[in-house]
Amino acid sequence: MTSNTSGIVEIRTAVASGDISASEVCRSALAxxxxxxxxxxxxxxxxxxxxxxxxxxxxxxxxxxxxxxxLAGVPVAIKDNMCVRGMRTTASSKILDAFVPPYDATVVQxxxxxxxxxxxxxxxxxxxxxxxxxxSAYGPVRNPWATDRTPxxxxxxxxxxxxxxxxxxxxxxxxxxxxxQPASFCGVVGLKPTYGRVSRYGLLAFASSxxxxxxxxxxxxxxxxxxxxxxxxxxxxxxxxxxxxxDFGAALTGTVKDVRxxxxxxxxxxxxxxxxxxxxxSALDVLRDAGATLVDxxxxxxxxxxxxxxxxxxxxxxxxxxxxxxVKYGYRSPAAAEDSLTAMYxxxxxxxxxxxxxxxxxxxxxxxxxxxxxxxxxxxQQVRTLLRQDYEQAFERVDVVAMPTSPIPPFKLGxxxxxxxxxxxxxxxxxxxxxxxxxxxxxxxxxxESPKLPIGFQLIGRMFDEATILRVADVYERATEWGRHAP
Amino acid sequence: MSTSLTIADxxxxxxLAHLELTSEEKQLFTKQLADILAYAEHIQAVETRGVAATxxxxxxxxxxxxxxxxxxDMQEALANAPDGAPTSGLFRVPRVIG
Numbered sequence: 283m284t285s286n287t288s289g290i291v292e293i294r295t296a297v298a299s300g301d302i303s304a305s306e307v308c309r310s311a312l313a314x315x316x317x318x319x320x321x322x323x324x325x326x327x328x329x330x331x332x333x334x335x336x337x338x339x340x341x342x343x344x345x346x347x348x349x350x351x352x353l354a355g356v357p358v359a360i361k362d363n364m365c366v367r368g369m370r371t372t373a374s375s376k377i378l379d380a381f382v383p384p385y386d387a388t389v390v391q392x393x394x395x396x397x398x399x400x401x402x403x404x405x406x407x408x409x410x411x412x413x414x415x416x417x418s419a420y421g422p423v424r425n426p427w428a429t430d431r432t433p434x435x436x437x438x439x440x441x442x443x444x445x446x447x448x449x450x451x452x453x454x455x456x457x458x459x460x461x462x463q464p465a466s467f468c469g470v471v472g473l474k475p476t477y478g479r480v481s482r483y484g485l486l487a488f489a490s491s492x493x494x495x496x497x498x499x500x501x502x503x504x505x506x507x508x509x510x511x512x513x514x515x516x517x518x519x520x521x522x523x524x525x526x527x528x529d530f531g532a533a534l535t536g537t538v539k540d541v542r543x544x545x546x547x548x549x550x551x552x553x554x555x556x557x558x559x560x561x562x563x564s565a566l567d568v569l570r571d572a573g574a575t576l577v578d579x580x581x582x583x584x585x586x587x588x589x590x591x592x593x594x595x596x597x598x599x600x601x602x603x604x605x606x607x608x609v610k611y612g613y614r615s616p617a618a619a620e621d622s623l624t625a626m627y628x629x630x631x632x633x634x635x636x637x638x639x640x641x642x643x644x645x646x647x648x649x650x651x652x653x654x655x656x657x658x659x660x661x662x663q664q665v666r667t668l669l670r671q672d673y674e675q676a677f678e679r680v681d682v683v684a685m686p687t688s689p690i691p692p693f694k695l696g697x698x699x700x701x702x703x704x705x706x707x708x709x710x711x712x713x714x715x716x717x718x719x720x721x722x723x724x725x726x727x728x729x730x731e732s733p734k735l736p737i738g739f740q741l742i743g744r745m746f747d748e749a750t751i752l753r754v755a756d757v758y759e760r761a762t763e764w765g766r767h768a769p
Numbered sequence: 770m771s772t773s774l775t776i777a778d779x780x781x782x783x784x785l786a787h788l789e790l791t792s793e794e795k796q797l798f799t800k801q802l803a804d805i806l807a808y809a810e811h812i813q814a815v816e817t818r819g820v821a822a823t824x825x826x827x828x829x830x831x832x833x834x835x836x837x838x839x840x841x842d843m844q845e846a847l848a849n850a851p852d853g854a855p856t857s858g859l860f861r862v863p864r865v866i867g
Contacts, residue, residue, distance in 0.1 A: 717823075
């Protein structure tokens with residue numbers, strides 16, 4: 283038998299062998315959502331009937347001895363910035379409050395083709411812009427470990443849903459840390475694949491050169507199983523890679539004796555909370571004791587990652603969000619009949635977007651405007667090149683780079699909302715990974731005490747080498763017991 | 770370069786971005802955007818002469834053959850419009866010409 287604490291592989295095995303039906307697994311997940319969600323606000327939408335119908339179809343396929351996919355019967359939650367045909371998809375924005383997509387995102391198609399059962403859409407920061415989930419038009423998500431704290435963001439609902447045992451797998455999207463940081467804050471595993479590894483078709487675009495979809499799970503093995511189902515070229519996303527997709531589960535060999543772990547000591551020296559520093563140092567010790575070699579490295583341009591990121595991502599966002607104009611879909615201001623066309627655009631956008639989205643559109647418009655383009659946007663793109671080169675040079679000497687995921691443990695709701703810059707600065711260890719297009723994973727590595735709050739350890743790999751970061755993360759997970767704690 | 774931002778600057782950017790901001794929003798964004806831009810000035814310290822710009826990290830070409838394929842059905846494409854005219858296949862907008 284399985285329970286709500288079972289992982290993907292366990293559930294799939296039990297469903298395939300007939301120990302439990304997909305319908306029972308689904309009912310159990312829906313019951314857990316029903317009991318945990320009122321305190322967490324992790325879901326924007328729960329699709330009970332659709333989920334039960336999908337689960338029943340899996341059970342019929344099994345009864346008929348038909349083929350079962352690698353995720354057969356696994357309940358999955360989808361971040362609400364990915365399209366599911368016929369299921370309201372809002373990106374946690376008022377401007378898309380009534381939007382019902384006419385098509386499925388490729389990741390949704392792939393999950394369902396693998397037999398996964400979609401149970402609903404998770405809350406997030408509006409258009410995935412935020413690090414605390416407080417920018418949602420539907421209210422903040424609360425951290426299952428302490429409900430006065432943020433679950434992180436922007437995929438806060440997905441991380442909270444997995445931590446609270448509502449689902450063993452939730453999809454997030456990561457533009458500057460939005461999978462890894464909430465996974466860290468909620469004590470679960472979050473994997474941002476290499477840029478291009480997973481199709482972005484059907485993901486509501488925020489910053490197209492940085493956005494990437496990935497899994498949030500309770501174990502590294504489950505992250506590997508999920509990535510195997512999600513990855514691969516898609517003709518609907520020209521930036522998705524034709525690179526071979528290995529069996530990521532088979533990559534978990536249990537050894538790191540050949541692995542050189544890069545430690546950017548200067549970069550992680552300042553502004554790191556003591557609890558995070560201790561957990562990070564201990565995690566490095568665990569890897570060394572397991573046989574890995576620690577190598578000091580330097581990432582001299584990493585200290586510029588925050589300004590580079592916020593100049594690049596807002597420029598891209600200002601362009602991507604121009605499509606929300608009150609014409610083709612989304613909110614239109616009711617007074618529009620009396621307005622000129624441009625007044626209708628401006629009024630609909632002002633009423634439909636929340637403060638952080640407007641702030642980023644404004645910043646992005648500014649840095650792309652005449653007189654500022656060279657000094658800000660172009661300059662940021664050049665420093666982005668130098669940052670990529672820092673990583674390329676590091677990866678000549680090491681196989682993975684280790685960092686904390688967040689410099690601080692989960693902070694209190696409301697603590698940073700009045701000062702956007704302070705909120706941005708907490709993204710220091712995640713944003714450079716997106717700028718360089720690399721894969722990164724966050725795994726639980728300890729707790730801050732009183733109150734007990736999760737801390738994450740981040741491993742970063744070469745482009746398309748998710749296999750190695752998964753292998754190292756798996757060895758770390760097996761050597762420790764942090765992932766077995768529950769809120 | 771130094772970054773000083775005035776309300777007039779914010780109004781100019783808002784017009785470019787098609788955002789009709791309230792006066793409170795204009796005040797708030799003038800301060801917050803100035804703070805963020807002042808912090809972003811840090812990158813001016815980096816020597817970038819001759820460094821190519823990274824617009825994206827794609828290692829492979831992203832072009833494909835331009836082959837016509839079926840796309841969304843017109844009714845479905847219009848179904849989310851706040852003021853659609855599905856039978857005539859149109860999006861309705863406020864009057865544009867006189």
